[in-house]
Amino acid sequence: MNETPPRVHAEIDLDAVRGNVRALRERAPRAELMAVVKSDAYGHGAVACARAAQEAGATWLGTATPQEAFALRDAGIEGRVMCWLWTPGGPWQEAVERDVDVAVSGLWALEEVRAAARATGRTARIQLKADTGLGRNGCQPADWAELVGAAVAAEAEGTVEVTGLWSHFACADEPGHPSIQLQLTAFREMVGYAQKEGLEPEVRHIANSPATLTLPESHFDLVRCGIAVYGVSPAPELGTSAQLGLRPAMTLKASVALVKDVPGGHGVSYGHHYTTLCDTRLALIPAGYADGIPRHASGTGPVLVGGAVRTVAGRVAMDQFVVDLGPGADVRSGDEAVIFGPGDAGEPTAEDWARAAGTIAYEIVTRIGSRVPRVHLHV
Structure with missing residues (x-):
């Protein structure tokens, strides 16, 4: 920084990021941890925070948009990166070429990623998202059998590898909310069906920051932590940052x-x-x-x-x-x-x-x- 005081600036304590990742891993000791660095790491600087998170033991990085994932690769960041917010005509081929795991919520997305895999001559890594009750992205239970069947066929032809099955909570920041158990039940059923049909995912995941902190039964193989990585409490009802063992960065x-x-x-x-x-x-x-x-x-x-x-x-x-x-x-x-x-x-x-x-x-x-x-x- 210049000797002249800046008009305004944000200091980002990367030791706090590292400490938060370690604290979150202690909350979910049997699961891997994905550090979500979307939206420039919630405003903290994606590249620097991604590196700090990996140094503290995060084995996955998560982004919303493809461009966010590619920016990590451009900065030389290696390891597993997942990207979940796709629209028709997106840069699927580049994602396949750059070893980005991509989320698939519907047949249109599966068809586009299969085409990208054929064009590159590589197997695409995909993660099927289930809508267990949030009502945003993800495949509805009524359509799950069709999507799983198509994914099984795509694996058989070698265009895709299903590396994950996942979902997202609606009210994990409200402990005791009835939707939490309903979503967990739906997730277990949808994962069970996919595995019965022959899919063998590397990771199953539904836990976000609040679920990582308060709901051990939701940890499965991987927890996805966003705001908690940066030391901000995911909900005042759960406690302050200090009470949760986190430090704002x-x-x-x-x-x-x-x-x-x-x-x-x-x-x-x-x-x-x-x-x-x-x-x-x-x-x-x-x-x-x-x-x-x-x-x-x-x-x-x-x-x-x-x-x-x-x-x-x-x-x-x-x-x-x-x-x-x-x-x-x-x-x-x-x-x-x-x-x-x-x-x-x-x-x-x-x-x-x-x-x-x-x-x-x-x-x-x-x-x-x-x-x-x-x-x-x-x-």
Whole structure:
């Protein structure tokens, strides 16, 4: 990093990523672990986090889009990579050539990957996804026999190898929700049918971060961990990051751009939704919704400045927001403002911002924009 303090930057503690992967592996000691690095590793930097996760024992990496998987390969990352969000006409052939395991939820996808395998002269590695109740991607139970039969035939002709059978929970972040056991039962039945028909998957998996932490019976051969890899609690109801043995990896910092004294009754930011109550001191924080600061946190978002947690005064703008420091506060231009972090020094956390914006902490870290540089620590 340059000696000049950056406007705003995100520090990513890769030791925290490694520690979180180890902690999650301890929760599922008999299963392999997939570190999900989609959406640029939930905003943390996919390549650096993928390497850190592998160093800590992750044997699989997961991405949503093919382009995310290819970016890992372009960076020289080896090992097993799975990609699950496909649309007709996607780059199946490149995925086969680059040893990416691809998810198949329907016959159209199986036909396209078979064609790609023929074109490359290689066997495609595929994982059949079952819709056990989430209602998004995945094959419905009523269509499962047809998809399994087609996959068995494709294996016989040598175009594909079915390396996995998998699904995804709808409510694993709500312990005791009745859908959890219903989905587990459906998954066991659909896996059992596929195996009876002759498929011998390398891995069976349904557990996401919350299920990894709270539902041992769901671990099967592999657990897929996303947000927990980055130290963010998958749900406040399950506990804080610290209570779950996790450490948040991202700390978002800014350099105070301006400090000025203003009189009482002074409007602040667009719409004057905030007006100073008395003579006071304002600080300008040079980060806004274009950087990922949620506009919904206008008037509520917390930030640590000058040794105290302050609240966003007025609306969050595209590139900046203001905090009211109070009269005589000892803060100067160039001082550090910590928007969120692990909470060690009393700074707000991503969960604090999620509550302020009426959203989830996943969104807070993932939405941090590309113009915010990531500074990876402990590489």
